[in-house]
Amino acid sequence: MRASNFVAKYASSNKSKQIKVPYDKIKATEKWVEYSLDIVDMSRLLMISDFDTKWRLTEALEVAERKKAYMYRHKNFDLKRASYIFNLVKDTAKTK
Numbered sequence: 001m002r003a004s005n006f007v008a009k010y011a012s013s014n015k016s017k018q019i020k021v022p023y024d025k026i027k028a029t030e031k032w033v034e035y036s037l038d039i040v041d042m043s044r045l046l047m048i049s050d051f052d053t054k055w056r057l058t059e060a061l062e063v064a065e066r067k068k069a070y071m072y073r074h075k076n077f078d079l080k081r082a083s084y085i086f087n088l089v090k091d092t093a094k095t096k
Contacts, residue, residue: 003045003053006038010060028074029082035068036086 042061046054071077 001038001041003042003049003057006042006045006060006064007056009038010063012063024076026071026074026076028071028077029085032068032071032077032082033085033089035064035071036082037089038064039068040090 039061042057042064046057046061049057072079
């Protein structure tokens with residue numbers, strides 16, 4: 001994924017477009033895996049980006065880490081399942 005996609009995904013101006021999901025129906029495990037994969041990809045992109053892009057990616061990275069931490073504390077979160085899914089998917093994401 002390109003840096004501009006991550007910046008757009010985690011921009012603070014996206015709040016008005018969000019769909020409210022009831023707390024009990026949040027898929028915390030899957031969202032945690034998504035945010036973890038995004039964090040890994042953004043960290044990799046930080047090393048090869050110019051200064052302006054690094055600054056924007058750093059802000060997006062902070063938002064992704066906050067969201068990941070929230071999902072970790074959610075009652076629907078299953079660490080064993082999340083780590084299993086993450087380990088399965090983390091290597092396939094590099095090839096794309």
